[in-house]
Amino acid sequence: MTGAGGIRTTCAYCGVGCGVVMTPDGAGGFSARGDEDHPANFGRLCSKGAALGETLGLEGRLLAPIVDGVEADWDTALDRVATAFSQAIAEHGPDSVAFYVSGQLLTEDYYVANKLMKGFIGSANIDTNSRLCMASSVAGHKRAFGEDVVPGTYADLEEADLIVLTGSNLAWCHPVLHQRILAGGAKVIALDPRSTVTADSADLHLPLKPGSDVLFWSGLMGYLRAHGHWNADFAGHVDGLDPAMPYPTIPEVAAGTGLSSTQIAETYALWAATKRVVTIYSQGVNQATDGSDRVNAILDCHLATGRIGIPGAGPFSVTGQPNAMGGREVGGLANMLAAHLDLENPAHRAAVQSYWASPTIADKPGLKAVDLFDACADGRIKALWIMCTNPAVSLPKADAVRAAIANVPFVAVSDIEAETDTTRLAHVLLPALGWGEKDGTVTNSERRISRQRAFLPAPGAARADWWHMAEVGKRMGWADAFNWSSPAEIFAEYAAMTALSVSFGKKLDLTPLAHVDYDMMAPVMWPVGGAERQFADGAFPSGKARILSPRAGAAPNAVEFHLNSGRVRDHWHTMTRTGRSATLSLHIAEPFVEMHPADAATLGVAPASLVRLSNAHGDVTLRALISDRTSPGTLFAPIHWTGETASAARINILVEGATDPVSGQPALKAGRVTATALNPAWYGFAVSAAKPVANTAYWARARTSHGWQMELADMAPTQDWTAFAQALIGAPASDPITVEDRKRGIARVALMQDGVLVGAFFAAPDPVSLSRGFLRDLIGQGDAQAALAGRPGAGMPDPGPTVCACFGVGLNTILTAIKGGAATVEQIGAALNAGTNCGACRPEMAALLPQQSIAAE
Numbered sequence: 001m002t003g004a005g006g007i008r009t010t011c012a013y014c015g016v017g018c019g020v021v022m023t024p025d026g027a028g029g030f031s032a033r034g035d036e037d038h039p040a041n042f043g044r045l046c047s048k049g050a051a052l053g054e055t056l057g058l059e060g061r062l063l064a065p066i067v068d069g070v071e072a073d074w075d076t077a078l079d080r081v082a083t084a085f086s087q088a089i090a091e092h093g094p095d096s097v098a099f100y101v102s103g104q105l106l107t108e109d110y111y112v113a114n115k116l117m118k119g120f121i122g123s124a125n126i127d128t129n130s131r132l133c134m135a136s137s138v139a140g141h142k143r144a145f146g147e148d149v150v151p152g153t154y155a156d157l158e159e160a161d162l163i164v165l166t167g168s169n170l171a172w173c174h175p176v177l178h179q180r181i182l183a184g185g186a187k188v189i190a191l192d193p194r195s196t197v198t199a200d201s202a203d204l205h206l207p208l209k210p211g212s213d214v215l216f217w218s219g220l221m222g223y224l225r226a227h228g229h230w231n232a233d234f235a236g237h238v239d240g241l242d243p244a245m246p247y248p249t250i251p252e253v254a255a256g257t258g259l260s261s262t263q264i265a266e267t268y269a270l271w272a273a274t275k276r277v278v279t280i281y282s283q284g285v286n287q288a289t290d291g292s293d294r295v296n297a298i299l300d301c302h303l304a305t306g307r308i309g310i311p312g313a314g315p316f317s318v319t320g321q322p323n324a325m326g327g328r329e330v331g332g333l334a335n336m337l338a339a340h341l342d343l344e345n346p347a348h349r350a351a352v353q354s355y356w357a358s359p360t361i362a363d364k365p366g367l368k369a370v371d372l373f374d375a376c377a378d379g380r381i382k383a384l385w386i387m388c389t390n391p392a393v394s395l396p397k398a399d400a401v402r403a404a405i406a407n408v409p410f411v412a413v414s415d416i417e418a419e420t421d422t423t424r425l426a427h428v429l430l431p432a433l434g435w436g437e438k439d440g441t442v443t444n445s446e447r448r449i450s451r452q453r454a455f456l457p458a459p460g461a462a463r464a465d466w467w468h469m470a471e472v473g474k475r476m477g478w479a480d481a482f483n484w485s486s487p488a489e490i491f492a493e494y495a496a497m498t499a500l501s502v503s504f505g506k507k508l509d510l511t512p513l514a515h516v517d518y519d520m521m522a523p524v525m526w527p528v529g530g531a532e533r534q535f536a537d538g539a540f541p542s543g544k545a546r547i548l549s550p551r552a553g554a555a556p557n558a559v560e561f562h563l564n565s566g567r568v569r570d571h572w573h574t575m576t577r578t579g580r581s582a583t584l585s586l587h588i589a590e591p592f593v594e595m596h597p598a599d600a601a602t603l604g605v606a607p608a609s610l611v612r613l614s615n616a617h618g619d620v621t622l623r624a625l626i627s628d629r630t631s632p633g634t635l636f637a638p639i640h641w642t643g644e645t646a647s648a649a650r651i652n653i654l655v656e657g658a659t660d661p662v663s664g665q666p667a668l669k670a671g672r673v674t675a676t677a678l679n680p681a682w683y684g685f686a687v688s689a690a691k692p693v694a695n696t697a698y699w700a701r702a703r704t705s706h707g708w709q710m711e712l713a714d715m716a717p718t719q720d721w722t723a724f725a726q727a728l729i730g731a732p733a734s735d736p737i738t739v740e741d742r743k744r745g746i747a748r749v750a751l752m753q754d755g756v757l758v759g760a761f762f763a764a765p766d767p768v769s770l771s772r773g774f775l776r777d778l779i780g781q782g783d784a785q786a787a788l789a790g791r792p793g794a795g796m797p798d799p800g801p802t803v804c805a806c807f808g809v810g811l812n813t814i815l816t817a818i819k820g821g822a823a824t825v826e827q828i829g830a831a832l833n834a835g836t837n838c839g840a841c842r843p844e845m846a847a848l849l850p851q852q853s854i855a856a857e
């Protein structure tokens with residue numbers, strides 16, 4: 001849909017699903033602005049959305065099919081995939097093949113994948129990275145309601161009086177929803193073992209012990225019963241309310257969560273007294289061996305009080321990926337069928353098979369993600385197709401997963417990038433269309449379907465993911481069933497199919513969209529034409545809702561370190577897209593591990609030094625961020641760095657594959673590791689015009705607006721710093737200017753070529769302290785002496801690390817403005833523009849102010 005203002009589409013990143021308008025920037029590119037009319041964001045965007053225009057470049061893109069390492073045409077590549085799958089099925093049966101797909105596929109792609117695997121190949125061996133993400137919420141919803149339905153809407157966040165955020169760093173991971181909460185003015189409580197930016201901006205932060213969630217929520221259930229808050233009117237819609245259930249007492253909750261009895265009692269009283277309460281949860285709840293129980297413990301409290309589906313109240317599982325929800329609708333998980341129908345139900349299976357007129361239908365659940373890669377390791381899987389996900393980085397036991405993929409006789413990978421830790425393992429690589437080039441639909445956390453629209457031409461030979469699969473389906477002998485010419489046709493087939501869900505009493509209803517004008521389709525919630533909020537009337541798909549009253553397991557004992565993991569504000573997963581943007585790469589430019597000062601003191605870890613985390617599966621090396629934001633015994637590391645961006649920072653090498661028995665979701669937030677201080681012979685820092693390459697014990701590289709920067713360290717000293725620097729930045733013929741103090745072990749090298757600086761390198765025995773921002777901007781300039789100085793002269797202040805990504809405003813600049821009298825986030829914004837675009841840095845800026853308060857936008 002092209003209006004006067006540009007092309008309307010939906011953001012590529014998180015499950016908030018913000019509407020974006022892309023307009024040509026006059027320089028051959030596009031710039032992004034929030035769509036004022038989109039009900040998810042009403043014009044807002046976060047730093048990642050605002051920088052979408054910067055990630056559209058074709059550098060590093062996969063632009064042609066590759067077969068056994070050699071560029072090939074489409075026919076050769078597709079024939080090879082079809083033959084490999086058909087042969088494996090003929091020799092070893094349908095369960096010898098598998099697809100591993102992604103919540104970043106569009107609904108149309110996902111629908112085709114499911115149809116091909118479950119209806120035509122006849123296996124349910126299709127699982128998705130949503131297993132790592134939303135599986136526990138799906139299981140929790142199905143157990144409680146009989147269908148995977150998020151009852152509430154984003155408007156509830158503005159109408160609520162109290163919002164509990166648990167296991168969610170919403171300010172960084174769903175920034176626009178966080179903005180909406182601040183604007184709505186509800187009281188906010190954050191339940192997270194770590195002090196996050198979300199916790200800082202909440203009215204109360206409860207740092208519960210990792211894994212004590214079920215205890216906390218079942219304690220609330222008992223409190224609600226004891227104080228007469230179970231809702232008698234709603235009780236008729238709910239099974240399992242038990243007056244005799246032994247729920248934990250407040251002292252028991254205090255002992256297990258590490259919170260004080262007073263804090264717990266006050267929080268319980270507030271929750272009990274507030275009718276309009278929304279509980280938002282995500283990965284801190286889902287990614288655990290008792291993830292489904294945590295979800296049900298939360299749902300129990302909302303069901304028992306009838307606080308569900310009414311304005312301003314309800315449980316709210318926020319989805320991670322842009323189409324986590326759409327994938328669930330079309331049966332993306334190994335234990336579901338399309339259109340919310342159940343694989344185990346013979347009537348559902350028959351209905352789906354007849355709708356597809358398919359030769360077969362999978363009749364037992366397939367392998368879930370972690371088991372699927374175990375089956376690759378032990379030889380059960382003979383052909384595997386990975387689409388739109390990077391499992392060699394993002395799955396637990398990542399090194400074992402890499403070996404498992406390498407063990408599969410035939411591997412196809414559809415991706416947009418040529419070089420990832422996963423594409424390297426493929427026999428056939430299929431180039432996909434990326435965001436901005438592809439067309440289809442996504443469903444966000446509040447069940448709202450929006451169009452993603454192409455505004456760029458297909459680059460090279462790249463084609464849409466649905467087309468890859470449809471072509472393979474045709475070549476496997478099912479020409480009629482996969483004969484679509486556009487995503488609109490696929491969407492129409494799927495929308496019409498939801499008549500089946502309706503006939504089985506489910507809420508998923510898209511039937512009015514079966515004949516919609518796809519190009520013009522405006523954002524719309526399902527059930528289409530039905531109530532926006534679900535279940536206030538007690539009409540659950542399972543008849544009555546179920547109270548599960550899960551029992552809390554024993555808290556893990558903390559002998560080694562507990563390794564928590566998650567996200568940072570400006571990066572997305574394995575960084576294949578955000579890593580292209582200099583703006584997004586500079587907020588946090590290196591992999592790190594947060595460690596409590598007491599643990600750092602015990603281990604002898606100095607600030608900004610390096611730490612090695614290890615266990616039986618392997619080890620990683622990360623920068624130490626010593627901080628009381630994490631508690632003693634618990635470490636936190638981000639998930640974003642890969643073999644492409646750092647030497648040894650794939651933290652999932654260390655994470656066990658233990659899974660929730662109900663949902664199969666792995667406990668990604670519960671690694672067990674030992675930590676040791678690393679004592680490198682030297683630390684280094686480099687800026688360069690070309691991509692730097694090192695094989696030192698530690699390195700991490702990031703994009704800058706003039707090239708690259710790299711942090712380094714190594715265990716052995718280097719004899720010739722000049723040669724080292726020239727090799728590092730790939731400029732052996734450059735003119736070096738080297739200043740060296742051998743006694744102190746300090747070296748500085750500036751590399752000039754044709755009169756401009758192409759690289760600068762610094763080494764020292766301690767972590768290198770320099771003005772990195774200043775050095776980055778010297779690349780391409782003529783000033784070698786300034787580069788050797790490593791920091792600006794007196795006349796030029798050092799802006800410090802970036803806080804506001806949108807306007808590139810540094811920490812020191814903000815502190816100077818505060819010293820100069822700026823007393824609120826608004827005043828900083830008026831002076832520097834910082835925080836006035838996406839607002840994602842507003843909580844960070846507020847934390848710099850003496851009185852620490854943030855007003856809503």
Ligand SMILES: Nc1nc2c(c(=O)[nH]1)N[C@H]1C(S)=C(S)[C@@H](COP(=O)(O)OP(=O)(O)OC[C@H]3O[C@@H](n4cnc5c(=O)[nH]c(N)nc54)[C@H](O)[C@@H]3O)O[C@H]1N2
Binds near residue numbers: 169572
């Ligand atoms: N910037 C950015 N945004 C993103 C993404 C991204 O990569 N980058 N990815 C998107 C995706 S796919 C997802 S799934 C979401 C994830 O969004 P979130 O779930 O909000 O993000 P995480 O950082 O994974 O984890 C949330 C919090 O869980 C806490 N936690 C850990 N263990 C426990 C526990 O035992 N109990 C409780 N209560 N809390 C615990 C962690 O300390 C962490 O602060 O973000 C989406 N948005």
Ligand SMILES: Nc1nc2c(c(=O)[nH]1)N[C@H]1C(S)=C(S)[C@@H](COP(=O)(O)OP(=O)(O)OC[C@H]3O[C@@H](n4cnc5c(=O)[nH]c(N)nc54)[C@H](O)[C@@H]3O)O[C@H]1N2
Binds near residue numbers: 390394576
């Ligand atoms: N320890 C730990 N591990 C985690 C988590 C955690 O909190 N802790 N979180 C987990 C969660 S919630 C998630 S969602 C996963 C995410 O993990 P992944 O899904 O593995 O991460 P991405 O980097 O988003 O991978 C997407 C891939 O698809 C490619 N791509 C992008 N667009 C397209 C397209 O249109 N078509 C195709 N074919 N390819 C495309 C990208 O280049 C990239 O290679 O990580 C999980 N792993």
Ligand code: SF4
Binds near residue numbers: 018044045047175
């Ligand atoms: S909150 Fe940010 S990343 Fe998420 S959809 Fe909106 S703009 Fe995109």
Ligand SMILES: [Mo]
Binds near residue numbers: 132133134320321
């Ligand atoms: Mo996710």
